[in-house]
Amino acid sequence: MEYVIIGGDAAGMSAAMEIIRKDPTAKITTLEKGDIYSYGQCGLPYVVGKHVPSSTDVIARSVEMFRSKYGINAKTGYEVTNIDVVNKKVSGNILQEGDTFELQYDRLLIATGASPVIPDWDGSRLTGIHTIKTIPNTEAIIADLEHAHQVTIIGGGYIGLEMAENFAILGKKVRIIQRGDQLAGIFDKDMATLIYKEAANHHIEVILNEEVISISGEERVEEVLTNKGSYQTDLVLIAVGVKPTTEFLKNTGISTLPNGAIIVNAHLETNVEGVYAAGDCATHFHRIKQKDDYIPLGTTANKQGRLAGFNMMGNVEEFKGIVGTSIMKFFDLTIGKTGLSEKELNQLGIQYETHMQQATDIAGYFPDKELMHIKLLYRRDNQLLLGGQIIGGKGVDKRIDVLATALFHQMAVTDLLDLDLAYSPPYNGVWDPLQQLAKRMGRK
Incomplete structure (x- = not known):
């Protein structure tokens, strides 16, 4: 064979x-x-x-x-x-x-x-314009950064946000230009607001609702032009998707x-x-x-x-599928999502409800607790879970994985109450934040 x-x-x-x-x-x-x-x-x-x-x-x-x-x-x-x-x-x-x-x-x-999408803009092949997908891409960016003070990232998705943080850590001035009206488009807008605030807290310049139309310079990139303005820059990272x-x-x-x-x-x-x-x-x-x-x-x-x-090899085993789980770090935030967003549910014509609340990652009386913002989406008729978004500090990863498992097994919101989740004050409250939310929704 x-x-x-x-x-x-x-x-x-x-x-x-x-x-x-x-x-x-x-x-x-x-x-x-x-x-x-x-x-x-x-x-x-x-x-x-x-x-x-x-x-x-x-x-x-x-x-x-x-x-x-x-x-x-x-x-x-x-x-x-x-x-x-x-x-x-x-x-x-x-x-x-x-x-x-x-x-x-x-x-x-x-x-x-x-492969990274590179729109057919005038000037898109100038020196100083990069994508990041391979090790050679990465080494080219590192070598080019010595020439750069102002970095412009075109695209505000996961790669754009991760790169914004890492450029800022190196002491670069960072700007994100995003065609849409929010960062992290896979999130609902009410949750994405938290990401925007975090960017502002770390002096990331965010330009929303502007579409890049060309890039200019002699041999090296000097300026990014949008449908609303122009921006001087020393280096460009294109991160508009793959x-x-x-x-x-x-x-x-x-x-x-x-x-x-x-x-x-x-x-x-x-x-x-x-x-x-x-x-x-x-x-x-x-x-x-x-x-x-x-x-x-x-x-x-x-x-x-x-x-x-x-x-x-002739065997038969099925790929069981995905539920759309992802997570990333953005400065002091952990940003996690699983399942469907409101935009996706509206496109599918599914009748749904949402519930949002804040909770701490560990017992409320324990020192160094951190805040999480949690949003659940579920079917209106039977409370079947459809998605979850969590943004906060520590503990986001644990809860997103619990929700991903619940979605995989087609659980309802109230089924979360039956889960035997780990508890000790340094790690959790006696009722996990997801279970706290389920309790409140059950009463509702």
């Missing part, structure tokens, strides 16, 4: 390792366009901010380790440009050699991930969503026999929406990759 995997990061190498663990004699070829395998992309902002000393620290396994220890034929600088699904062949370019290649496969996994890296599939017959995400079933199979897909280039079944979605996260990529490898 010849296994070919396109992509050498989270999903691709999780699949390769699953296969090699089950069958040490398996013939696996992995094709990576870059030079680095298996690294933690989510850690890259913290390399810029020097929380993580070196970009090499986020590499889980080297290319040499995959080759020598595990016997995987790990290629670097191999760019796949075509898949012949009839004759089961992949072909493309060997970038370092200026040559081409062609490989036969029995089972193929597409794990090409996602798109699946699947352009090379156009003539293969492999089905995708309009955004390019490869449609897979519960076994990570595409509509073409013998071809699988996983990670940031594939769809992710949303358990609450009950349909395919696209929420690219490292956790999902690793899980999908492992199951794809298992199923490529």
Whole structure:
């Protein structure tokens, strides 16, 4: 059995390792366009901010380790440009050699991930304009920061916020330009207000409701122009989102969503026999929406990759889906979300209610307690949980994970009262904040 995997990061190498663990004699070829395998992309902002000393620290396994220890034929600088699904062949370019290649496969996994969106603005290729997705991206930003005093981030989502914090830690003046009317668009606006206040507390300039139309400069970026004004800058980070890296599939017959995400079933199979897909280039079944979605996260990529490898060997195991859980640090805040927002619920036409309250992470009488702002969303007819958003200090991560588990198992708000959660005054109140909220809603 010849296994070919396109992509050498989270999903691709999780699949390769699953296969090699089950069958040490398996013939696996992995094709990576870059030079680095298996690294933690989510850690890259913290390399810029020097929380993580070196970009090499986020590499889980080297290319040499995959080759020598595990016997995987790990290629670097191999760019796949075509898949012949009839004759089961992949072909493309060997970038370092200026040559081409062609490989036969029995089972193929597409794990090409996602690429940063770079709008077609005038000046978007000037020196000093960056994205952050790879280790070379990160090292380029670090090298360029010595020339920068004023940094402008275009995009106020998770990456934009994480990078804003890390630039500020380095003593840079930081500006965020956001096309919409709030930061962190996956949150409801009433919760996002807390994020805006935190940005202001740390002297981050936030420009909302302005759309970038061009970037100008001689050779290096000097100015960002929007539909409402212009802003001098020394360095620009574009963080307006990502798109699946699947352009090379156009003539293969492999089905995708309009955004390019490869449609897979519960076994990570595409509509073409013998071809699988996983990670940031594939769809992710949303358990609450009950349909395919696209929420690219490292956790999902690793899980999908492992199951794809298992199923490529002829086994049958299902990917159970996601509920849309994420968390991030923004200065002194922890920002967590799981499930659906009000915007998503309105789009789906689901009748819902919300409940908000403040609570402390530990017993109210214990020193050093920290405040959390909690918002729950639930069905109007039966109080089935639909989503939760929590912003605060310590303890947010614990409660978001409890809510994510409750959503996965389709629990109602009042079911939270039955959970046997850990209690000791330094860690919790006798009633966990989620249970306090459930009690109040039950009385309501």
